[in-house]
Amino acid sequence: MVDASQGIEAQTLANVYKALELGLAILPVVNKIDLPQAEPELVREEIARVIGIPAERSILASARTGEGVDRILEAVVTALPAPVGDPEAPLRALIFDCKYDAYRGVVVYVRVMDGRLRSGTQIRMMASQGTFTVDEVGIFRPAMAAVEELTAGEVGYLIASIRNVRDSKVGDTITEVARPTKEPLPGYRQVSPMVWAGLFPVDGDDYQGLKEALDRLQLNDAALTFEPETSAALGFGFRCGFLGLLHMEIVQERLEREFQLNLITTAPSVAYQVTLRNGSSVEIDNPDQLPEVGMIETIAEPRVKLEIVVPREHLGGIMELCQERRGEFVQLEYQPPGERALLTYDLPLGEIIHDFYDQLKSRSRGYASMDYQLTGYRAEQLVKLDVLVAGNKVDALSIIVHRQQASNQGRKLVQRLREVIPRQLFEVAIQAAIGGKVIARETVPALRKDVIAKCYGGDISRKRKLLEKQREGKQRMKRVGSVEIPQEAFMAVLSLDR
Amino acid sequence: MIADPGRPLARSLYLHIPFCDTRCPYCDFAIHIGGDHLHQPYVEAVIRELDWLADSRRPQLGLETVYLGGGTPGLLALPLLEQLLAAVEQRFGIAEGAEVTIEANPSGLTEELARSWLALGINRVSLGVQSLDDRALRWLGRNHDSATAEAALRAAAAAGLENLSCDLIYAIPEQPTSVFASGLRRLLSYQPPHVSCYELTVEPSTALARWVTSGRVLGPKEQDFVEQHRLARELLEEAGLLQYEVSNYARPGSESRHNLAYWQGRHYLAAGCGAHGFIDREAAEGLGFSLSPEDVGVRYWNLRNAATYIKQVTVRGHGRRGHEALDHEQRRLELLACGLRLRAGVELSEPRQLVEADRLAHLGLVTIAGNRVAATPRGIEVLDRVTLELAAS
Numbered sequence: 035m036v037d038a039s040q041g042i043e044a045q046t047l048a049n050v051y052k053a054l055e056l057g058l059a060i061l062p063v064v065n066k067i068d069l070p071q072a073e074p075e076l077v078r079e080e081i082a083r084v085i086g087i088p089a090e091r092s093i094l095a096s097a098r099t100g101e102g103v104d105r106i107l108e109a110v111v112t113a114l115p116a117p118v119g120d121p122e123a124p125l126r127a128l129i130f131d132c133k134y135d136a137y138r139g140v141v142v143y144v145r146v147m148d149g150r151l152r153s154g155t156q157i158r159m160m161a162s163q164g165t166f167t168v169d170e171v172g173i174f175r176p177a178m179a180a181v182e183e184l185t186a187g188e189v190g191y192l193i194a195s196i197r198n199v200r201d202s203k204v205g206d207t208i209t210e211v212a213r214p215t216k217e218p219l220p221g222y223r224q225v226s227p228m229v230w231a232g233l234f235p236v237d238g239d240d241y242q243g244l245k246e247a248l249d250r251l252q253l254n255d256a257a258l259t260f261e262p263e264t265s266a267a268l269g270f271g272f273r274c275g276f277l278g279l280l281h282m283e284i285v286q287e288r289l290e291r292e293f294q295l296n297l298i299t300t301a302p303s304v305a306y307q308v309t310l311r312n313g314s315s316v317e318i319d320n321p322d323q324l325p326e327v328g329m330i331e332t333i334a335e336p337r338v339k340l341e342i343v344v345p346r347e348h349l350g351g352i353m354e355l356c357q358e359r360r361g362e363f364v365q366l367e368y369q370p371p372g373e374r375a376l377l378t379y380d381l382p383l384g385e386i387i388h389d390f391y392d393q394l395k396s397r398s399r400g401y402a403s404m405d406y407q408l409t410g411y412r413a414e415q416l417v418k419l420d421v422l423v424a425g426n427k428v429d430a431l432s433i434i435v436h437r438q439q440a441s442n443q444g445r446k447l448v449q450r451l452r453e454v455i456p457r458q459l460f461e462v463a464i465q466a467a468i469g470g471k472v473i474a475r476e477t478v479p480a481l482r483k484d485v486i487a488k489c490y491g492g493d494i495s496r497k498r499k500l501l502e503k504q505r506e507g508k509q510r511m512k513r514v515g516s517v518e519i520p521q522e523a524f525m526a527v528l529s530l531d532r
Numbered sequence: 533m534i535a536d537p538g539r540p541l542a543r544s545l546y547l548h549i550p551f552c553d554t555r556c557p558y559c560d561f562a563i564h565i566g567g568d569h570l571h572q573p574y575v576e577a578v579i580r581e582l583d584w585l586a587d588s589r590r591p592q593l594g595l596e597t598v599y600l601g602g603g604t605p606g607l608l609a610l611p612l613l614e615q616l617l618a619a620v621e622q623r624f625g626i627a628e629g630a631e632v633t634i635e636a637n638p639s640g641l642t643e644e645l646a647r648s649w650l651a652l653g654i655n656r657v658s659l660g661v662q663s664l665d666d667r668a669l670r671w672l673g674r675n676h677d678s679a680t681a682e683a684a685l686r687a688a689a690a691a692g693l694e695n696l697s698c699d700l701i702y703a704i705p706e707q708p709t710s711v712f713a714s715g716l717r718r719l720l721s722y723q724p725p726h727v728s729c730y731e732l733t734v735e736p737s738t739a740l741a742r743w744v745t746s747g748r749v750l751g752p753k754e755q756d757f758v759e760q761h762r763l764a765r766e767l768l769e770e771a772g773l774l775q776y777e778v779s780n781y782a783r784p785g786s787e788s789r790h791n792l793a794y795w796q797g798r799h800y801l802a803a804g805c806g807a808h809g810f811i812d813r814e815a816a817e818g819l820g821f822s823l824s825p826e827d828v829g830v831r832y833w834n835l836r837n838a839a840t841y842i843k844q845v846t847v848r849g850h851g852r853r854g855h856e857a858l859d860h861e862q863r864r865l866e867l868l869a870c871g872l873r874l875r876a877g878v879e880l881s882e883p884r885q886l887v888e889a890d891r892l893a894h895l896g897l898v899t900i901a902g903n904r905v906a907a908t909p910r911g912i913e914v915l916d917r918v919t920l921e922l923a924a925s
């Protein structure tokens with residue numbers, strides 16, 4: 035799917051190459067052709083040149099107006115290979131998603147590869163080992179519609195009074211108890227998180243609710259991991275692993291919206307491999323867990339191969355950005371020659387999980403796109419930067435940075451914190467320190483004046499309502515030591531310009 | 533829990549008289565410019581509303597305080613004032629030794645007028661001096677100058693009006709602290725027993741707010757607030773006027789009893805446009821408010837526009853615009869917020885609040901004696917935050 039106004043983006047390209055490797059059929063669609071700045075024919079030609087699919091095979095469409103949708107559906111039938119599978123063979127169905135329904139239990143979304151599924155079939159989940167009796171099967175049109183039977187090649191859902199979400203794992207194979215298959219399907223490659231952050235309920239009483247919500251989300255989000263975490267500053271919460279920043283934002287947003295949780299999210303971190311002087315090694319995904327400096331031999335950070343597609347006029351700015359983020363240039367190609375640059379950098383993952391994507395967009399007026407893959411770990415001169423607020427170390431604010439950037443980052447971080455931490459009844463010092471040595475300091479001056487001297491003819495309600503509102507606002511802050519710190523402070527490191 | 537001093541009866545009455553000659557650019561009170569022809573029908577409407585209030589079928593013990601606020605009630609002709617006070621006396625009774633206050637502006641306050649007020653039983657005048665610096669008075673858009681203000685001060689003294697209060701505004705942009713100080717010293721030379729000293733606030737949708745947003749004038753500065761508030765306190769207390777409430781100073785014994793009623797969380801009746809009243813549960817039920825079992829009292833407020841107010845009173849007997857029933861928790865919050873404004877402070881009994889108070893005491897913001905917590909001078913400067921800290925704990 036290519037945007038008619040943007041052309042091929044880096045992620046599309048990366049996915050096309052993956053699909054080609056797996057020998058999948060590709061059906062190009064040029065979407066958003068209704069936009070005034072759309073250039074559908076140019077984009078078709080670009081697809082032909084870059085991917086090698088003849089221009090006329092790209093379908094022009096607009097999801098907004100519905101134009102071309104019929105041609106896409108037709109092409110799905112004619113251009114894509116029909117599913118293979120044997121309806122008479124033992125049942126093999128792949129769980130590709132599921133959802134929880136308060137009345138009917140887990141609704142399992144399946145693709146039947148072999149065999150048949152109907153109500154009354156006794157099934158077994160091959161990995162989780164649970165057995166159930168199917169109550170209903172059906173298809174999506176797009177609402178759920180019950181059918182007699184799902185057979186090899188069909189996609190649909192099943193309901194089998196499954197109460198525990200853990201019994202239905204995405205990627206698991208369903209077979210029949212009476213006539214099981216020998217080999218489960220390969221399922222999905224377990225994707226592992228690349229970014230970690232702490233999630234803490236602002237109100238400690240919500241801890242159990244947060245745990246249940248994460249359980250629920252994990253049901254159809256295999257990439258989400260979480261483990262209990264305790265922070266001296268923030269109390270009890272969870273260390274959660276995400277695929278990337280976008281994934282993290284989605285999870286956070288769903289927790290707040292769907293589960294009405296009021297959360298503090300700490301700045302995301304990557305996982306570091308730490309080799310100790312005694313020869314052992316540990317992997318940490320939380321800067322605060324970094325062992326004592328004296329014990330550390332080396333700290334290695336994950337690196338990625340970063341591919342960026344960018345119009346040539348913005349190339350300079352983007353290369354500068356990669357350079358600032360400790361990137362090492364790998365190669366530059368023009369695709370097609372002379373037009374758009376495909377830029378490859380080798381760069382620490384930790385540098386792109388902060389505001390890299392926003393910077394990329396802002397320095398290319400929205401035109402650059404990126405994709406990255408983990409390539410390995412490399413030892414670097416890394417140090418832990420601690421933040422002290424009113425003399426107390428706030429564990430949740432620690433970050434790991436490159437030694438050369440430490441003082442600059444430390445200074446920016448304390449400046450940013452000074453802006454977001456509201457004035458308190460006393461002066462608050464904010465310090466950045468490395469191994470106990472303070473490298474930057476700012477102060478939030480004490481509140482000088484906060485009183486309305488005037489009161490209008492007995493209007494006490496106004497005064498009380500204001501107080502009630504302020505009290506609510508205050509409850510969204512976290513008191514660390516004696517300082518009230520707002521939620522956004524814990525993400526301050528994300529918005530440091532360098 | 534803070535002891536509830538509100539029961540058993542409202543012994544205070546606020547009457548709002550909205551008329552003014554001009555609107556001062558910083559003012560957001562419910563006022564009415566000009567319209568002398570409205571004075572008579574307005575006073576009649578207020579009297580009708582008093583009938584409605586008197587209907588609460590409560591035993592009447594007589595009012596301890598009556599406050600004619602505005603606007604500029606001093607603009608009302610004597611016969612109208614007389615009519616109004618007679619109506620109050622007839623419906624509620626005015627207790628022996630009651631405090632009866634009228635707000636007035638310096639222009640037009642003569643010795644003779646002050647004597648007439650005294651004769652009507654008005655024994656306290658709150659005078660809108662605001663400043664004794666002509667530049668500042670012009671900046672404030674007041675329709676009097678410092679000479680007029682001083683003439684009014686002399687007239688009040690000559691009439692034998694002992695219970696005089698002067699309003700003073702500080703943190704006026706472009707007025708240096710030294711000029712504010714000399715104005716205050718001059719005011720103190722008239723030895724008023726009571727001074728209300730409040731900072732200039734930029735209220736939304738006033739002319740001043742528009743000027744500040746458009747950059748035509750500078751807004752009040754925090755620095756000036758802190759400096760002048762401290763200085764005022766120092767000079768006033770030196771002159772024997774103690775800061776008994778955030779913005780009120782008095783010689784001991786000359787505190788405004790009406791004002792204290794607000795801050796001590798007592799009940800008070802109110803009539804007139806834009807007026808706010810606070811009545812207990814029983815009185816509210818007598819007046820036909822429907823309450824839920826946990827409500828402990830009702831705050832009500834009237835229509836702000838004088839003409840609309842008159843119309844509604846004619847039809848419905850009252851000028852009410854809205855009301856709010858208070859539950860125990862809201863009442864508790866108010867008693868805390870109001871009580872902390874007083875020199876005497878408040879009694880706290882929740883252990884968590886006392887722990888918080890102790891923390892605030894270490895910061896030099898409150899003093900604690902037994903369970904009684906009171907703000908220090910520094911605490912008063914940040915009192916809204918101090919209140920929030922205690923309220924949220």
Ligand code: SF4
Nearest residue numbers: 552555556559602603
């Ligand atoms: S005299 Fe008082 S009430 Fe009247 S407009 Fe001026 S500030 Fe407002």
